Amino acid sequence: MIIFRVVKCTGNDGCSGNPVKIVITDECPGCSATDFHFDLSGTAFGAMAVSAFHVDSGSNPYYFATNIEYVNGDGDLAKVELKEANSGSWHSMQQSWGVVWKLDNGSPLQAPFSIRLTTLKSGKTIVADDVIPAGWNPGETYKSTVNFHT
DSSP states (O other): OOEEEEEOOOSSTTBOOOOEEEEEOOOOGGGTTSSOOOOOOHHHHHHTBOOEEEEOTTOBTTBEEEEEEOOOTTOOEEEEEEEOTTOOOOEEOEEEETTEEEEOOSSOOOSSEEEEEEESSSOOEEEEEEEEOTTOOTTOEEEOSOOOOO
16 A cells, blocks of 8 residues: 655654655565654655755864755755855865865855756756855854755
8 A cells, every 4th residue: 555645844853844655565564663764765845844954163264164964955055165254256166075066266255155967867957055154153053945846
């Protein structure tokens, strides 16, 4: 038997409150001790989370690195770019490791920063305008209002 349900994450700052549709295809026979337990794909889990940019603790006006959190869609970023305040040009960031992208261009960066994400597989692009505010702090997480559609 296949069952369709809608679930959403609530009660945590990382939750978007947006529901996702799930398909229940089977039940774990040994899991009956708990009322609810779902093994969700990364796409489904990400769809329920608030996308965010966590500023690396080593960041400063000359070096900026961010951990890009809860990206919907393909889950494979090909390119991340940063645009400074009052600038029309985008700086390409380098992938440091995992989901951490960095920019070290040798001159002080002027916030607020907009960040443009491009996926590898589909080539889709989104822009988080002014997502990193003026007066940003290393170690802080800044929530985004944009994300790829699933």
